[in-house]
Amino acid sequence: MDVSAEQVATLDELVDLAQSVQRSITSMQAGLDGVLALASRWAMEAAGDVDEVDLTFRSVAAELGAVLRVSDRTVQRRMSDAEVKVDRFPVVWQAQGAGRISAGHARVIVDAGDYLEDPAAREAYSVRVLEFAEHESPNRLRPIAARLAAQYQARSLQERHEDARQKRAVWVTDVPDGMAELGVRGPAVLVHGVFDRLTAMAKAVDADASACEDRDAPEDPRMLSQTRADLALDLLLTGAPAGHDTPDVLLAAISGQVSVTVPVLTLMGAEDAGTPAPELDGRCPIDPATARLLAGAATGWDRVLTHPITGGLLAVDRYRPGESLRRHLRARDQRCRFLCCGMPVRRSDLDHTQDAALGGATEEGNLEALCRRHHILKHHTPWHVEQLPDGLLEWTSPTGRVYIDQPPAQNTVTFTDTDPPPDTEPPDNPWANPPPRHLTPF
Structure with a gap:
């Protein structure tokens, strides 16, 4: 590579700038960990009664998640992780705050030494592993940290393995x-x-x-x-x-079950760039061939009719009798309607916005999907919700902040004013020019 001295000097400045920015980011991440750890302590102190601890943590995490625009489940995990780092590994947290190590290094160190119960052993381990962390990448540091932590561990590997087995899990x-x-x-x-x-x-x-x-x-x-x-x-x-x-x-x-929404044009074979892709549980797109295969093999499906201009939900029907209101709400909400939550509607409860016991009507304007976690949060914490027109939910947090949650956009075809108007006369064949809609196999 043939470069001039000026180009080398420019690259050197860019490297220095990247290092400086990275140190600032690392330091700010450590600062956020400190804030989250303080929020965790506040929740513990505010709860008072042991039975209220979990709900208090959920409420605080929901408030932070709303302003950070992330799921409150994610915030609660980060609060727990931050408290472990700040309280149990203060030397590591301080090193991150000073920009000596990154958040990735800190995570590796904490994960490897989390089972060290003796405070003196944790501190000795932290000081020793930081000598390597300042010169190694997180992936190279991982086996080093594991070996060093074992040197300060009084418990046997068998005992530690029994504890680790409690964390077995499956995720997608x-x-x-x-x-x-x-x-x-x-x-x-x-x-x-x-x-x-x-x-x-x-x-x-x-x-x-x-x-x-x-x-x-x-x-x-x-x-x-x-x-x-x-x-x-x-x-x-x-x-x-x-x-x-x-x-x-x-x-x-027992067999696996999924819910898929498929635009009717996709079922008819259209696969151009303007046709919305089929979706799995409102989570991610799937290929049209798989969607058509599932629709063809399903024993029944919901038909969701949408407005041709706005794409808003108009009605839901089914070719067999069923619970039309539940189907309508599942199609409208698609997922839990609490802020930033993505729990699929099939794993959520239908909740009365105004409690049915207090006169709340069982109708579309007074029902929303809430996962069990946020259903409990709504009823047992100061969080309050009101339903506005068009399925909008107005959430008010314990601190008085107001957040609006909109129902997810329908996976449908919409038309603009430049599109030709639909036929005013019904065609001889009702399927020759069907209205915009999408199908939800189950």
Whole structure:
């Protein structure tokens, strides 16, 4: 690379600037951790009664989440993490505040040493690991921190493993282009055993495909990792849980369920750039071919009629009798209507805005979807909600701040004033030119 001295000097200045900005960001993140830790302490002190601690934390987290524009669940986790860092690892927090290490370094150090119960051992561990953290990246620091923490740990690995098993979990992360990631945390022996079995099965499938080449069988184009992923999903969706099934084998009969919204034009085969993509549970787009396959295999679906100009919800009907109001609200709300919450409506409650026991009517203008967490928050904390026209919810926080939550936009086709007006006369074939709508298989 042939560059001039001036270009080298410019690059040097950019590197210095990047380092300075990064230190400022790191310091501000440490400052926010301090604020969140103080909020956590305030919630603990304000609760008074042990039974009120959880609701108080939820209320405080909801207030912070509203102004930070993130889910209150996320804020509550960050409050807990910040309190651990500030109270249990003050040396690490101070190093982050001074810009000596990043938030990623601090997270690695805290995660590795979180099980150290003796304050003196934690401080000694923190000082020792910081010597490496200032010169290593977070990913290189992780094994170093684990080894150092073990040197200050009085408990055996067996004891620590028993505690760690309590954190086993499964989670889903949405990624672009109609895809998602499934994560599993469990005992290392079992997780690696699962991966090894999937790998062996994938190789067997590949070997079988190779053996079939002489019989003019179609070639399997999948790579090993793709076959492994297909096998994992196949087993999880159709396999029997042998280790957990009931004596009458009821678990094996349970199948997975999803809710998909599909614009009617997509069902008719339109896939141009102007056609809205099908959506899974209001969370992420999915490919049209999968959406059409699900719609065709569904035993029934809701039809959602929308305004051709605004896209607003007009009505919901079904080809079989059912609970029309519930279907209408599920289609309108799509997810929990508390601020920043994305819990799907199928996992939420239908709540009366004005309590039914106090005369609140069971009608669209007095009902909204709330997940169980925020349903409880509404009834047992100072948070208050009023429903405005067009499904708008006006939330008032304990500090008096007012926030407006709008129902999600419908996944539909809309038209502008420049579009040709719809036919005023009904066509001979009612399906030849259907009104804008989308379908929700179940």
